[in-house]
Amino acid sequence: MPPQTHVVDDAKVEEHAYMWTQDKMMGTEKKRYKFKMQRIIYLIFFHSLTLYFLIFKPTAPMWQSHLWTFFYLCFSGFGISAGIHRYWSHKSFKARMPLKVLLAMCFAAAGQEKILNWVRDHRIHHKFSETEADPHDSRRGFIFAHFGWLVVQKNPQVYEKGRIIDMSDILSCPVVSFHDRHFEFLRAILCFAIPIGVPVYFWDEDLWISFLYNCFRFAFVLNCTFAINSFAHMRGTRPYDRNFMPVDNSYVTYVTMGEGNHNYHHAFPFDYRSTEMICFNPTKSFIEFFQNLGWAFDLRVASDDMVRKRVLRTGDGSHKFWGTVGGVPVAADENLSAY
Structure with missing residues (x-):
């Protein structure tokens, strides 16, 4: 039985107040960056240990540690894709x-x-997006979009525009208040102590190996998140809106558990699926699992008609069903999102 969803089919849904053009990109000035040394050291530390673990392989982890790390990688990954992104940032359910x-x-x-x-x-x-106010403006290059934006002082426009962003729902959430008030403690326990300690305590994994393996897990999830800001804004197709810099990138989809259909996501950010296609999307299944438990409800989706009209009006012609041949729109297949 398909999950019950709240179908959004309002022609007046506000589209993003931006357009990316070649002129804007070419007009971007070079920046003089003020670096945040503490964050630079933090990133270098964990990435250096990750490279040491992958290249030199001091000792092979036990098979239980492989299963545990995979589980914890998914556990923390869903915190990004389903939690902070689709739930808290976009209120898609x-x-x-x-x-x-x-x-x-x-x-x-x-x-x-x-x-x-x-x-x-x-x-x-x-x-x-792709303006001076964008925290990770991809017009500044791959490195800036991937991780550079974290280690330099933000553009004043980011702070200025940030003041008009409605954050009332986040400020009023008791779970957010508790998390942010105890952030350092929760990170120490859930990001480091538990994933490192469980293999050591339960199956006598070597502490050094468990530590290194968790460094790899942490860095991998971090770079998967970064990839959405970099690869998914530079390498791929724009089937839903050719004027947006974000793209659909299947490789990013696989490493982020369904977050790589970024052109669709920027066109319909409220959709809990982040795509209308049937594809690799564990985060969608994760949300629907908890809907079946009664923990998630009012899942929002873009209607077929809304998506089709957007594709035919602004798409780059690469849509699988509603693309173009010689500039002529192809007839739409029926009911693509009824699954």
């Missing part, structure tokens, strides 16, 4: 208290940032 707590724990396991800061930056990114 509603969650009952047990799911809110679980998503906050998953997000803390990723060890990235306070919920308030992450959501604010992401909402600014959507409203002012």
